[in-house]
Amino acid sequence: xxxxxxxxxxxxxxxxxxxxxxxxxxxxxxxxxxxxxxxxxxxxxxxxxxxxxxxxxxxxxxxxxxxxxxxxxxxxxxxxxxxxxxxxxxxxxxxxxxxxxxxxxxxxxxxxxxxxxxxxxxxxxxxxxxxxxxxxxxxxxxxxxxxxxxxxxxxxxxxxxxxxxxxxxxxxxxxxxxxxxxxxxxxxxxxxxxxxxxxxxxxxxxxxxxxxxxxxxxxxxxxxxxxxxxxxxxxxxxxxxxxxxxxxxxxxxxxxxxxx
Amino acid sequence: xxxxxxxxxxxxxxxxxxxxxxxxxxxxxxxxxxxxxxxxxxxxxxxxxxxxxxxxxxxxxxxxxxxxxxxxxxxxxxxxxxxxxxxxxxxxxxxxxxxxxxxxxxxxxxxxxxxxxxxxxxxxxxxxxxxxxxxxxxxxxxxxxxxxxxxxxxxxxxxxxxxxxxxxxxxxxxxxxxxxxxxxxxxxxxxxxxxxxxxxxxxxxxxxxxxxxxxxxxxxxxxxxxxxxxxxxxxxxxxxxxxxxxxxxxxxxxxxxxxxxxxxxxxxxxxxxxxxx
Numbered sequence: 305x306x307x308x309x310x311x312x313x314x315x316x317x318x319x320x321x322x323x324x325x326x327x328x329x330x331x332x333x334x335x336x337x338x339x340x341x342x343x344x345x346x347x348x349x350x351x352x353x354x355x356x357x358x359x360x361x362x363x364x365x366x367x368x369x370x371x372x373x374x375x376x377x378x379x380x381x382x383x384x385x386x387x388x389x390x391x392x393x394x395x396x397x398x399x400x401x402x403x404x405x406x407x408x409x410x411x412x413x414x415x416x417x418x419x420x421x422x423x424x425x426x427x428x429x430x431x432x433x434x435x436x437x438x439x440x441x442x443x444x445x446x447x448x449x450x451x452x453x454x455x456x457x458x459x460x461x462x463x464x465x466x467x468x469x470x471x472x473x474x475x476x477x478x479x480x481x482x483x484x485x486x487x488x489x490x491x492x493x494x495x496x497x498x499x500x501x502x503x504x505x506x507x508x509x510x511x512x513x514x515x516x517x518x519x520x521x522x523x524x525x526x527x528x529x530x531x532x533x534x535x536x537x538x539x540x541x542x543x544x545x546x547x548x549x550x551x552x553x554x555x556x557x558x559x560x561x562x563x564x
Numbered sequence: 565x566x567x568x569x570x571x572x573x574x575x576x577x578x579x580x581x582x583x584x585x586x587x588x589x590x591x592x593x594x595x596x597x598x599x600x601x602x603x604x605x606x607x608x609x610x611x612x613x614x615x616x617x618x619x620x621x622x623x624x625x626x627x628x629x630x631x632x633x634x635x636x637x638x639x640x641x642x643x644x645x646x647x648x649x650x651x652x653x654x655x656x657x658x659x660x661x662x663x664x665x666x667x668x669x670x671x672x673x674x675x676x677x678x679x680x681x682x683x684x685x686x687x688x689x690x691x692x693x694x695x696x697x698x699x700x701x702x703x704x705x706x707x708x709x710x711x712x713x714x715x716x717x718x719x720x721x722x723x724x725x726x727x728x729x730x731x732x733x734x735x736x737x738x739x740x741x742x743x744x745x746x747x748x749x750x751x752x753x754x755x756x757x758x759x760x761x762x763x764x765x766x767x768x769x770x771x772x773x774x775x776x777x778x779x780x781x782x783x784x785x786x787x788x789x790x791x792x793x794x795x796x797x798x799x800x801x802x803x804x805x806x807x808x809x810x811x812x813x814x815x816x817x818x819x820x821x822x823x824x825x826x827x828x829x830x831x832x833x834x835x836x837x838x839x840x841x
Binding site for chain 2: 372375377399401403406408409411412413414415417418419422423425426427428429430431432455457458459460470473483
Protein backbone atom coordinates (compact mmCIF):
# COMPACT_ATOMS: atom_id res chain seq x y z
CA UNK A 305 0.00 0.00 0.00
CA UNK A 306 2.87 2.36 0.80
CA UNK A 307 4.13 1.97 -2.75
CA UNK A 308 0.87 3.12 -4.17
CA UNK A 309 1.21 6.41 -2.41
CA UNK A 310 3.83 7.49 -4.91
CA UNK A 311 1.30 7.15 -7.68
CA UNK A 312 -1.49 8.73 -5.80
CA UNK A 313 -2.45 11.98 -7.53
CA UNK A 314 -3.06 13.68 -4.20
CA UNK A 315 -0.18 12.62 -1.96
CA UNK A 316 -0.45 13.72 1.60
CA UNK A 317 -4.17 14.27 1.49
CA UNK A 318 -5.22 10.93 2.83
CA UNK A 319 -5.91 11.06 6.54
CA UNK A 320 -6.48 7.35 6.79
CA UNK A 321 -4.60 5.29 4.27
CA UNK A 322 -7.34 2.97 3.08
CA UNK A 323 -8.56 5.37 0.43
CA UNK A 324 -5.44 5.48 -1.64
CA UNK A 325 -5.65 1.90 -2.75
CA UNK A 326 -8.55 2.84 -4.93
CA UNK A 327 -8.11 5.63 -7.41
CA UNK A 328 -11.13 5.35 -9.63
CA UNK A 329 -14.11 3.19 -10.40
CA UNK A 330 -14.76 2.62 -14.08
CA UNK A 331 -18.29 1.67 -14.98
CA UNK A 332 -18.52 0.44 -18.55
CA UNK A 333 -21.72 -0.29 -20.49
CA UNK A 334 -23.63 -1.24 -17.39
CA UNK A 335 -27.19 -2.42 -17.95
CA UNK A 336 -29.75 -3.65 -15.46
CA UNK A 337 -32.71 -5.63 -16.72
CA UNK A 338 -35.40 -6.75 -14.34
CA UNK A 339 -37.78 -9.22 -15.94
CA UNK A 340 -38.78 -7.51 -19.17
CA UNK A 341 -38.02 -4.03 -17.96
CA UNK A 342 -34.77 -2.29 -18.78
CA UNK A 343 -33.94 -0.13 -15.76
CA UNK A 344 -30.51 0.97 -16.93
CA UNK A 345 -28.93 0.84 -20.36
CA UNK A 346 -25.27 1.21 -21.27
CA UNK A 347 -24.21 3.37 -18.37
CA UNK A 348 -20.56 4.36 -18.57
CA UNK A 349 -18.90 6.66 -16.07
CA UNK A 350 -15.82 7.12 -13.91
CA UNK A 351 -15.88 7.86 -10.23
CA UNK A 352 -12.68 9.32 -8.82
CA UNK A 353 -11.24 9.32 -5.34
CA UNK A 354 -11.13 12.70 -3.65
CA UNK A 355 -14.12 13.81 -5.68
CA UNK A 356 -17.80 14.06 -5.03
CA UNK A 357 -19.71 12.74 -8.01
CA UNK A 358 -23.39 13.60 -8.04
CA UNK A 359 -26.05 11.60 -9.87
CA UNK A 360 -28.99 13.74 -10.89
CA UNK A 361 -32.15 13.07 -12.86
CA UNK A 362 -35.86 12.80 -12.34
CA UNK A 363 -37.61 9.99 -10.47
CA UNK A 364 -37.25 6.69 -12.29
CA UNK A 365 -34.08 7.82 -14.08
CA UNK A 366 -32.24 4.82 -12.63
CA UNK A 367 -30.09 6.56 -10.03
CA UNK A 368 -30.92 4.25 -7.16
CA UNK A 369 -30.64 1.22 -9.46
CA UNK A 370 -27.12 2.30 -10.36
CA UNK A 371 -26.25 2.58 -6.66
CA UNK A 372 -27.61 -0.87 -6.02
CA UNK A 373 -25.56 -2.26 -8.90
CA UNK A 374 -22.45 -0.61 -7.44
CA UNK A 375 -23.32 -2.13 -4.07
CA UNK A 376 -23.60 -5.52 -5.73
CA UNK A 377 -27.25 -5.86 -4.78
CA UNK A 378 -28.71 -6.25 -8.28
CA UNK A 379 -27.54 -8.33 -11.21
CA UNK A 380 -26.14 -6.37 -14.11
CA UNK A 381 -24.45 -6.64 -17.46
CA UNK A 382 -21.31 -4.69 -18.32
CA UNK A 383 -18.38 -4.10 -16.02
CA UNK A 384 -17.59 -2.24 -12.82
CA UNK A 385 -13.84 -2.06 -12.32
CA UNK A 386 -12.06 -0.81 -9.24
CA UNK A 387 -8.64 0.47 -10.24
CA UNK A 388 -5.59 1.86 -8.51
CA UNK A 389 -3.83 4.92 -9.89
CA UNK A 390 -1.59 2.77 -12.10
CA UNK A 391 -4.59 1.07 -13.65
CA UNK A 392 -4.35 -2.21 -11.77
CA UNK A 393 -7.33 -3.77 -10.01
CA UNK A 394 -7.67 -2.37 -6.48
CA UNK A 395 -7.86 -4.88 -3.69
CA UNK A 396 -11.10 -5.45 -1.79
CA UNK A 397 -13.07 -2.26 -2.14
CA UNK A 398 -14.76 -1.02 0.98
CA UNK A 399 -18.06 0.69 0.43
CA UNK A 400 -19.89 2.83 2.93
CA UNK A 401 -23.58 3.37 2.29
CA UNK A 402 -25.99 5.94 3.65
CA UNK A 403 -29.51 4.92 2.64
CA UNK A 404 -32.38 7.26 1.85
CA UNK A 405 -34.24 8.65 4.81
CA UNK A 406 -34.84 5.53 6.83
CA UNK A 407 -38.30 4.15 7.07
CA UNK A 408 -38.20 2.10 10.21
CA UNK A 409 -40.26 1.34 13.24
CA UNK A 410 -39.52 4.34 15.42
CA UNK A 411 -40.85 2.62 18.53
CA UNK A 412 -38.04 0.03 18.31
CA UNK A 413 -36.15 -0.12 21.60
CA UNK A 414 -32.77 0.36 19.94
CA UNK A 415 -30.27 3.04 20.94
CA UNK A 416 -27.73 4.59 18.61
CA UNK A 417 -25.08 2.62 20.51
CA UNK A 418 -27.00 -0.67 20.01
CA UNK A 419 -27.39 -0.01 16.33
CA UNK A 420 -23.76 0.88 15.67
CA UNK A 421 -22.28 -1.79 17.93
CA UNK A 422 -24.66 -4.33 16.38
CA UNK A 423 -23.43 -3.35 12.93
CA UNK A 424 -19.75 -3.27 13.82
CA UNK A 425 -19.33 -6.33 16.00
CA UNK A 426 -20.52 -9.90 16.18
CA UNK A 427 -20.94 -9.93 19.92
CA UNK A 428 -24.68 -9.84 20.56
CA UNK A 429 -25.52 -6.37 21.86
CA UNK A 430 -27.90 -7.73 24.50
CA UNK A 431 -24.81 -9.08 26.27
CA UNK A 432 -23.70 -5.49 26.73
CA UNK A 433 -21.32 -3.42 24.63
CA UNK A 434 -17.64 -3.91 25.49
CA UNK A 435 -15.64 -0.86 26.50
CA UNK A 436 -13.47 -1.19 23.40
CA UNK A 437 -16.50 -1.28 21.11
CA UNK A 438 -18.02 1.65 22.95
CA UNK A 439 -14.88 3.68 22.31
CA UNK A 440 -14.94 2.69 18.66
CA UNK A 441 -18.56 3.79 18.30
CA UNK A 442 -17.86 7.06 20.10
CA UNK A 443 -14.92 7.73 17.78
CA UNK A 444 -17.15 7.07 14.76
CA UNK A 445 -19.86 9.40 16.07
CA UNK A 446 -17.30 12.08 16.82
CA UNK A 447 -16.22 12.13 13.18
CA UNK A 448 -19.68 13.30 12.17
CA UNK A 449 -20.11 15.52 15.23
CA UNK A 450 -22.90 13.57 16.89
CA UNK A 451 -21.25 11.82 19.85
CA UNK A 452 -23.90 13.27 22.15
CA UNK A 453 -26.49 11.01 20.52
CA UNK A 454 -24.86 7.72 21.56
CA UNK A 455 -27.39 6.66 24.16
CA UNK A 456 -30.50 8.13 22.58
CA UNK A 457 -33.11 5.79 21.12
CA UNK A 458 -32.70 5.60 17.36
CA UNK A 459 -36.40 6.35 16.90
CA UNK A 460 -36.14 9.62 18.84
CA UNK A 461 -33.63 11.24 16.49
CA UNK A 462 -34.51 14.03 14.08
CA UNK A 463 -33.95 13.44 10.37
CA UNK A 464 -30.65 15.32 10.40
CA UNK A 465 -29.38 13.54 13.49
CA UNK A 466 -30.26 10.18 12.02
CA UNK A 467 -28.36 10.94 8.84
CA UNK A 468 -25.27 11.88 10.86
CA UNK A 469 -25.47 8.60 12.72
CA UNK A 470 -25.83 6.70 9.45
CA UNK A 471 -22.91 8.64 8.00
CA UNK A 472 -20.80 7.74 11.05
CA UNK A 473 -21.62 4.09 10.47
CA UNK A 474 -20.91 4.29 6.73
CA UNK A 475 -17.46 5.74 7.54
CA UNK A 476 -16.53 2.87 9.85
CA UNK A 477 -14.37 1.16 8.79
CA UNK A 478 -12.98 3.87 6.52
CA UNK A 479 -14.50 3.22 3.06
CA UNK A 480 -12.87 3.76 -0.32
CA UNK A 481 -16.22 4.62 -1.82
CA UNK A 482 -18.96 6.42 0.09
CA UNK A 483 -22.44 6.18 -1.37
CA UNK A 484 -25.01 8.74 -0.25
CA UNK A 485 -28.51 7.98 -1.47
CA UNK A 486 -30.61 11.12 -1.15
CA UNK A 487 -29.13 11.47 2.32
CA UNK A 488 -30.93 14.52 3.62
CA UNK A 489 -34.44 14.40 2.28
CA UNK A 490 -36.74 15.80 4.92
CA UNK A 491 -33.97 17.58 6.80
CA UNK A 492 -34.14 21.30 7.57
CA UNK A 493 -31.86 23.81 5.83
CA UNK A 494 -29.37 24.13 8.70
CA UNK A 495 -29.08 20.39 9.09
CA UNK A 496 -28.61 20.04 5.37
CA UNK A 497 -25.77 22.57 5.10
CA UNK A 498 -23.93 21.20 8.10
CA UNK A 499 -24.31 17.63 6.81
CA UNK A 500 -22.69 18.52 3.50
CA UNK A 501 -19.99 20.55 5.19
CA UNK A 502 -19.10 17.45 7.17
CA UNK A 503 -19.07 15.36 3.98
CA UNK A 504 -16.90 17.94 2.24
CA UNK A 505 -14.49 18.01 5.16
CA UNK A 506 -14.24 14.21 5.10
CA UNK A 507 -13.69 14.18 1.36
CA UNK A 508 -10.62 16.38 1.70
CA UNK A 509 -9.32 14.67 4.79
CA UNK A 510 -9.72 11.09 3.66
CA UNK A 511 -9.49 11.29 -0.09
CA UNK A 512 -12.32 8.89 -0.72
CA UNK A 513 -14.61 8.67 -3.69
CA UNK A 514 -18.08 9.94 -2.88
CA UNK A 515 -21.15 9.22 -4.96
CA UNK A 516 -24.21 11.28 -4.15
CA UNK A 517 -27.75 10.93 -5.38
CA UNK A 518 -29.72 14.10 -4.80
CA UNK A 519 -32.70 16.00 -6.05
CA UNK A 520 -31.39 19.16 -4.44
CA UNK A 521 -29.67 20.82 -7.37
CA UNK A 522 -28.46 23.70 -5.20
CA UNK A 523 -26.50 21.27 -3.05
CA UNK A 524 -25.17 19.50 -6.13
CA UNK A 525 -24.01 22.83 -7.62
CA UNK A 526 -22.18 23.78 -4.43
CA UNK A 527 -20.60 20.50 -3.39
CA UNK A 528 -20.19 18.26 -6.45
CA UNK A 529 -16.92 18.04 -8.39
CA UNK A 530 -18.56 16.10 -11.17
CA UNK A 531 -22.18 15.72 -12.16
CA UNK A 532 -23.78 12.85 -14.01
CA UNK A 533 -27.18 13.50 -15.53
CA UNK A 534 -29.20 10.33 -15.96
CA UNK A 535 -32.33 9.28 -17.76
CA UNK A 536 -32.24 5.50 -18.06
CA UNK A 537 -28.66 6.01 -19.16
CA UNK A 538 -26.07 8.78 -18.84
CA UNK A 539 -27.17 11.67 -21.02
CA UNK A 540 -24.57 14.22 -19.89
CA UNK A 541 -21.61 14.25 -17.53
CA UNK A 542 -18.88 16.68 -16.56
CA UNK A 543 -18.26 19.56 -14.17
CA UNK A 544 -21.36 21.12 -12.58
CA UNK A 545 -21.09 24.16 -14.88
CA UNK A 546 -20.89 22.04 -18.02
CA UNK A 547 -23.83 19.86 -17.09
CA UNK A 548 -26.02 22.63 -15.72
CA UNK A 549 -25.57 24.69 -18.87
CA UNK A 550 -26.19 21.82 -21.27
CA UNK A 551 -29.27 21.46 -23.48
CA UNK A 552 -29.81 17.98 -21.99
CA UNK A 553 -30.10 19.48 -18.53
CA UNK A 554 -32.56 22.06 -19.78
CA UNK A 555 -34.63 19.40 -21.48
CA UNK A 556 -34.84 17.26 -18.33
CA UNK A 557 -35.38 19.93 -15.72
CA UNK A 558 -36.64 23.23 -17.08
CA UNK A 559 -39.47 21.82 -19.14
CA UNK A 560 -40.65 19.87 -16.14
CA UNK A 561 -40.68 23.00 -14.09
CA UNK A 562 -38.30 21.77 -11.44
CA UNK A 563 -36.08 24.82 -11.69
CA UNK A 564 -38.25 27.76 -12.53
CA UNK B 565 -34.35 -35.22 38.89
CA UNK B 566 -35.35 -36.22 42.41
CA UNK B 567 -32.81 -33.73 43.72
CA UNK B 568 -34.51 -30.97 41.77
CA UNK B 569 -37.90 -32.01 43.16
CA UNK B 570 -36.46 -32.03 46.69
CA UNK B 571 -35.00 -28.57 46.21
CA UNK B 572 -38.35 -27.34 44.92
CA UNK B 573 -40.11 -28.83 47.95
CA UNK B 574 -37.73 -27.05 50.29
CA UNK B 575 -37.65 -23.67 48.58
CA UNK B 576 -41.26 -23.52 47.43
CA UNK B 577 -43.39 -25.28 50.03
CA UNK B 578 -46.65 -24.29 48.37
CA UNK B 579 -49.77 -26.38 48.19
CA UNK B 580 -49.97 -26.12 44.39
CA UNK B 581 -46.46 -27.49 44.02
CA UNK B 582 -47.24 -30.56 46.11
CA UNK B 583 -48.05 -32.64 43.05
CA UNK B 584 -45.40 -34.12 40.77
CA UNK B 585 -47.23 -32.97 37.64
CA UNK B 586 -47.28 -29.40 38.93
CA UNK B 587 -43.55 -29.54 39.57
CA UNK B 588 -43.00 -30.74 36.01
CA UNK B 589 -45.35 -28.10 34.68
CA UNK B 590 -43.49 -25.36 36.54
CA UNK B 591 -40.15 -26.60 35.25
CA UNK B 592 -41.58 -26.72 31.72
CA UNK B 593 -42.79 -23.13 32.08
CA UNK B 594 -39.35 -22.08 33.31
CA UNK B 595 -37.89 -23.52 30.09
CA UNK B 596 -40.57 -22.51 27.57
CA UNK B 597 -41.02 -18.95 28.86
CA UNK B 598 -37.44 -17.69 28.34
CA UNK B 599 -37.26 -19.46 24.97
CA UNK B 600 -40.32 -17.61 23.70
CA UNK B 601 -39.51 -14.37 25.48
CA UNK B 602 -36.17 -14.38 23.69
CA UNK B 603 -37.33 -15.32 20.19
CA UNK B 604 -40.35 -13.04 20.47
CA UNK B 605 -38.22 -9.87 20.51
CA UNK B 606 -37.02 -10.31 16.95
CA UNK B 607 -40.27 -11.86 15.76
CA UNK B 608 -41.91 -8.57 16.76
CA UNK B 609 -39.06 -6.41 15.41
CA UNK B 610 -39.16 -8.17 12.07
CA UNK B 611 -42.98 -8.11 11.90
CA UNK B 612 -43.35 -11.86 11.95
CA UNK B 613 -46.31 -12.21 14.31
CA UNK B 614 -48.52 -13.59 11.58
CA UNK B 615 -45.78 -15.88 10.34
CA UNK B 616 -45.32 -17.54 13.71
CA UNK B 617 -49.08 -17.96 13.97
CA UNK B 618 -49.03 -19.86 10.69
CA UNK B 619 -46.20 -22.02 12.00
CA UNK B 620 -48.22 -22.94 15.07
CA UNK B 621 -51.10 -24.02 12.87
CA UNK B 622 -48.82 -26.16 10.78
CA UNK B 623 -48.21 -28.42 13.78
CA UNK B 624 -51.58 -30.01 13.01
CA UNK B 625 -50.42 -30.86 9.51
CA UNK B 626 -47.18 -32.24 10.90
CA UNK B 627 -49.07 -34.69 13.07
CA UNK B 628 -51.40 -35.52 10.20
CA UNK B 629 -48.49 -36.37 7.94
CA UNK B 630 -47.02 -38.49 10.71
CA UNK B 631 -50.33 -40.35 10.96
CA UNK B 632 -50.45 -40.91 7.19
CA UNK B 633 -46.89 -42.20 7.18
CA UNK B 634 -47.68 -44.38 10.19
CA UNK B 635 -45.03 -42.76 12.39
CA UNK B 636 -45.19 -43.44 16.10
CA UNK B 637 -43.17 -40.37 16.89
CA UNK B 638 -45.43 -37.33 16.54
CA UNK B 639 -42.68 -34.97 17.60
CA UNK B 640 -40.38 -36.00 14.76
CA UNK B 641 -43.17 -35.53 12.21
CA UNK B 642 -44.05 -32.10 13.59
CA UNK B 643 -40.42 -30.98 13.71
CA UNK B 644 -39.59 -32.06 10.18
CA UNK B 645 -42.77 -30.62 8.75
CA UNK B 646 -42.48 -27.41 10.77
CA UNK B 647 -38.93 -26.78 9.56
CA UNK B 648 -39.81 -27.48 5.93
CA UNK B 649 -42.90 -25.30 6.20
CA UNK B 650 -40.92 -22.41 7.66
CA UNK B 651 -38.33 -22.63 4.90
CA UNK B 652 -41.03 -22.87 2.25
CA UNK B 653 -42.99 -19.83 3.45
CA UNK B 654 -39.80 -17.78 3.67
CA UNK B 655 -38.72 -18.90 0.21
CA UNK B 656 -42.06 -18.01 -1.39
CA UNK B 657 -42.07 -14.70 0.47
CA UNK B 658 -38.67 -13.81 -1.00
CA UNK B 659 -39.51 -14.95 -4.50
CA UNK B 660 -42.97 -13.56 -4.98
CA UNK B 661 -44.29 -10.08 -5.50
CA UNK B 662 -47.38 -10.81 -3.45
CA UNK B 663 -47.53 -9.23 -0.03
CA UNK B 664 -46.19 -11.35 2.80
CA UNK B 665 -49.44 -11.53 4.73
CA UNK B 666 -51.32 -12.91 1.75
CA UNK B 667 -48.73 -15.62 1.22
CA UNK B 668 -48.63 -16.55 4.89
CA UNK B 669 -52.40 -16.67 5.02
CA UNK B 670 -52.53 -19.01 2.04
CA UNK B 671 -49.99 -21.34 3.64
CA UNK B 672 -51.62 -21.13 7.04
CA UNK B 673 -55.15 -21.96 5.95
CA UNK B 674 -53.88 -24.70 3.69
CA UNK B 675 -51.96 -26.40 6.45
CA UNK B 676 -54.85 -26.19 8.92
CA UNK B 677 -57.28 -27.61 6.37
CA UNK B 678 -54.91 -30.39 5.37
CA UNK B 679 -54.29 -31.29 9.00
CA UNK B 680 -58.02 -31.30 9.78
CA UNK B 681 -58.90 -33.36 6.71
CA UNK B 682 -56.43 -36.08 7.62
CA UNK B 683 -56.95 -36.07 11.38
CA UNK B 684 -60.76 -35.91 11.25
CA UNK B 685 -61.15 -38.87 8.92
CA UNK B 686 -63.64 -41.28 10.42
CA UNK B 687 -64.45 -38.82 13.21
CA UNK B 688 -61.11 -39.36 14.92
CA UNK B 689 -60.30 -35.70 15.58
CA UNK B 690 -61.33 -35.85 19.24
CA UNK B 691 -58.10 -37.75 19.84
CA UNK B 692 -56.11 -34.73 18.68
CA UNK B 693 -58.27 -31.85 19.82
CA UNK B 694 -56.12 -31.51 22.95
CA UNK B 695 -53.45 -30.10 20.62
CA UNK B 696 -55.54 -27.00 20.12
CA UNK B 697 -55.38 -25.95 23.75
CA UNK B 698 -52.35 -27.82 25.00
CA UNK B 699 -51.82 -29.30 28.43
CA UNK B 700 -48.73 -28.34 30.35
CA UNK B 701 -49.75 -30.61 33.23
CA UNK B 702 -48.92 -33.69 31.17
CA UNK B 703 -45.23 -32.86 30.73
CA UNK B 704 -42.94 -35.79 31.50
CA UNK B 705 -39.29 -35.81 32.54
CA UNK B 706 -38.25 -36.78 29.03
CA UNK B 707 -40.14 -33.78 27.64
CA UNK B 708 -38.36 -31.52 30.09
CA UNK B 709 -35.03 -32.73 28.80
CA UNK B 710 -36.08 -31.99 25.20
CA UNK B 711 -37.14 -28.49 26.27
CA UNK B 712 -33.86 -27.91 28.09
CA UNK B 713 -31.79 -28.99 25.09
CA UNK B 714 -33.86 -26.75 22.79
CA UNK B 715 -33.48 -23.78 25.12
CA UNK B 716 -29.71 -24.16 25.39
CA UNK B 717 -29.20 -24.65 21.66
CA UNK B 718 -31.52 -21.75 20.89
CA UNK B 719 -29.63 -19.46 23.29
CA UNK B 720 -26.32 -20.17 21.53
CA UNK B 721 -27.76 -19.64 18.04
CA UNK B 722 -29.52 -16.56 19.37
CA UNK B 723 -26.27 -14.93 20.42
CA UNK B 724 -25.00 -15.32 16.85
CA UNK B 725 -28.19 -14.16 15.17
CA UNK B 726 -29.07 -11.19 17.32
CA UNK B 727 -26.95 -8.45 15.73
CA UNK B 728 -27.72 -9.38 12.11
CA UNK B 729 -31.43 -9.56 12.93
CA UNK B 730 -31.31 -6.23 14.74
CA UNK B 731 -29.56 -4.39 11.91
CA UNK B 732 -31.77 -6.00 9.25
CA UNK B 733 -34.91 -5.00 11.15
CA UNK B 734 -33.79 -1.36 10.99
CA UNK B 735 -32.86 -1.29 7.30
CA UNK B 736 -32.35 -4.29 5.03
CA UNK B 737 -30.36 -2.63 2.20
CA UNK B 738 -28.06 -1.06 4.75
CA UNK B 739 -27.53 -4.42 6.46
CA UNK B 740 -26.75 -5.99 3.08
CA UNK B 741 -24.23 -3.28 2.27
CA UNK B 742 -22.45 -4.11 5.52
CA UNK B 743 -22.08 -7.75 4.64
CA UNK B 744 -24.95 -9.07 6.75
CA UNK B 745 -26.21 -12.26 5.19
CA UNK B 746 -29.78 -11.19 5.69
CA UNK B 747 -31.44 -14.10 3.89
CA UNK B 748 -29.44 -16.77 5.65
CA UNK B 749 -30.11 -15.05 8.97
CA UNK B 750 -33.82 -14.99 8.26
CA UNK B 751 -33.91 -18.66 7.32
CA UNK B 752 -32.01 -19.71 10.43
CA UNK B 753 -34.27 -17.57 12.58
CA UNK B 754 -37.49 -18.93 11.08
CA UNK B 755 -36.24 -22.49 11.52
CA UNK B 756 -35.38 -21.69 15.12
CA UNK B 757 -38.89 -20.34 15.72
CA UNK B 758 -40.33 -23.44 14.03
CA UNK B 759 -38.37 -25.76 16.32
CA UNK B 760 -39.33 -23.78 19.43
CA UNK B 761 -42.99 -23.85 18.41
CA UNK B 762 -43.04 -27.57 17.64
CA UNK B 763 -41.22 -28.55 20.82
CA UNK B 764 -43.64 -26.55 22.98
CA UNK B 765 -46.92 -26.86 21.15
CA UNK B 766 -48.24 -29.89 23.02
CA UNK B 767 -47.98 -27.94 26.26
CA UNK B 768 -49.20 -24.57 25.08
CA UNK B 769 -51.57 -25.45 22.25
CA UNK B 770 -51.99 -24.45 18.61
CA UNK B 771 -54.35 -21.62 19.46
CA UNK B 772 -52.16 -19.95 22.05
CA UNK B 773 -48.56 -20.59 21.04
CA UNK B 774 -48.26 -17.39 19.04
CA UNK B 775 -49.47 -15.21 21.90
CA UNK B 776 -46.70 -16.61 24.04
CA UNK B 777 -44.19 -15.53 21.42
CA UNK B 778 -45.58 -12.08 20.75
CA UNK B 779 -47.12 -10.77 23.99
CA UNK B 780 -44.08 -10.69 26.31
CA UNK B 781 -41.97 -9.01 23.63
CA UNK B 782 -44.75 -6.55 22.82
CA UNK B 783 -45.12 -5.70 26.52
CA UNK B 784 -41.36 -5.31 26.87
CA UNK B 785 -41.30 -2.91 23.92
CA UNK B 786 -43.67 -0.66 25.82
CA UNK B 787 -41.05 0.03 28.47
CA UNK B 788 -37.63 -0.94 27.12
CA UNK B 789 -35.28 1.78 25.88
CA UNK B 790 -32.36 -0.31 24.61
CA UNK B 791 -31.81 -3.65 22.93
CA UNK B 792 -30.41 -5.21 26.09
CA UNK B 793 -33.30 -4.11 28.30
CA UNK B 794 -35.78 -5.14 25.59
CA UNK B 795 -34.52 -8.72 25.62
CA UNK B 796 -34.08 -8.99 29.39
CA UNK B 797 -37.52 -7.56 30.10
CA UNK B 798 -39.15 -9.76 27.51
CA UNK B 799 -37.66 -12.89 29.09
CA UNK B 800 -38.54 -11.64 32.56
CA UNK B 801 -42.15 -10.83 31.66
CA UNK B 802 -42.46 -14.18 29.93
CA UNK B 803 -41.15 -16.02 33.02
CA UNK B 804 -43.36 -14.03 35.35
CA UNK B 805 -46.49 -14.64 33.28
CA UNK B 806 -45.58 -18.32 32.89
CA UNK B 807 -45.42 -18.87 36.63
CA UNK B 808 -48.32 -16.59 37.60
CA UNK B 809 -50.49 -18.10 34.88
CA UNK B 810 -49.70 -21.61 36.01
CA UNK B 811 -50.57 -20.87 39.64
CA UNK B 812 -53.78 -19.09 38.57
CA UNK B 813 -54.80 -22.04 36.42
CA UNK B 814 -54.29 -24.37 39.40
CA UNK B 815 -56.58 -22.40 41.66
CA UNK B 816 -59.13 -21.47 39.01
CA UNK B 817 -58.99 -24.95 37.50
CA UNK B 818 -58.60 -23.74 33.91
CA UNK B 819 -56.24 -24.29 31.00
CA UNK B 820 -52.73 -23.28 32.00
CA UNK B 821 -51.74 -21.98 28.56
CA UNK B 822 -54.76 -19.71 28.44
CA UNK B 823 -54.09 -18.37 31.94
CA UNK B 824 -50.47 -17.60 31.00
CA UNK B 825 -51.50 -15.76 27.86
CA UNK B 826 -54.18 -13.79 29.72
CA UNK B 827 -51.62 -12.75 32.32
CA UNK B 828 -49.27 -11.63 29.54
CA UNK B 829 -52.09 -9.66 27.91
CA UNK B 830 -52.69 -7.89 31.25
CA UNK B 831 -49.00 -7.00 31.48
CA UNK B 832 -49.17 -5.65 27.95
CA UNK B 833 -52.07 -3.36 28.73
CA UNK B 834 -50.61 -2.24 32.06
CA UNK B 835 -47.35 -1.25 30.34
CA UNK B 836 -49.04 0.34 27.34
CA UNK B 837 -49.32 3.85 28.87
CA UNK B 838 -45.56 3.79 29.54
CA UNK B 839 -44.72 3.82 25.84
CA UNK B 840 -42.27 6.46 24.73
CA UNK B 841 -44.16 9.14 22.88
